[in-house]
Amino acid sequence: MDNSTVELVNIMNRPRIEKVVVNCSVGEGGARLEKAQKILESLVGQRPEIRRAKKTVKGFGIHKGEPIALRVTLRKGRAMDFLLKALRAVNNTLKYSSFDEEGNVSFGIREHLDIPGTRYNPELGMIGMDVSIHITKPGYRVKLRRRRASTIGGRQRVTRDEAIRFLKDLASVNVVGEPA
DSSP states (O other), rough: OOOOTTTOOGGOOEEEEEEEEEEEEEEEOTTHHHHHHHHHHHHHHHHHHHHEEEBBBGGGGGGGTTEEEEEEEEEEHHHHHHHHHHHHHTEEEGGGGBBOOTTTEEESSSSSGSSSSOOOTTTOOOOOOOEEEEEEOOHHHHHOOSSSSOOOOOSSOOOOOHHHHHHHHHOOOOSSSOOO
């Protein structure tokens, strides 16, 4: 075996999916929020957290403290399972502008019916959702931890290009609008 063909990669420099956050904003509480909660729970296999309005917006009829949205944070196996389904819902295509400089990616799904394996239930209706992916490298937690937090080096941060390359390798994602 020739040494030039073997590529050794430091395990601390390999990107990984830290978490996938699914956000579903209904805009009002009550029956619509409960239906959306049932749909989201069946999609991700985890009970969503109810989010409340931070301030009153009279134009939309939203009052401070009123439940208006749902959020679920997925990690490890559940995150990977849902992410692969969610990417298939958008035909494994993401915009270049969906990636930020820190290795995070966000995209929206118009209807939950676009996700493969879901069936329409007329009693529950349809919902849309936003999916955010947080990609990190091992050791990034040093920056976020509560006790003895510290700065991390530049090579330990995930860049936009690394995140794109990682998702292309992971799920054959096609990135459109990429600068030449």
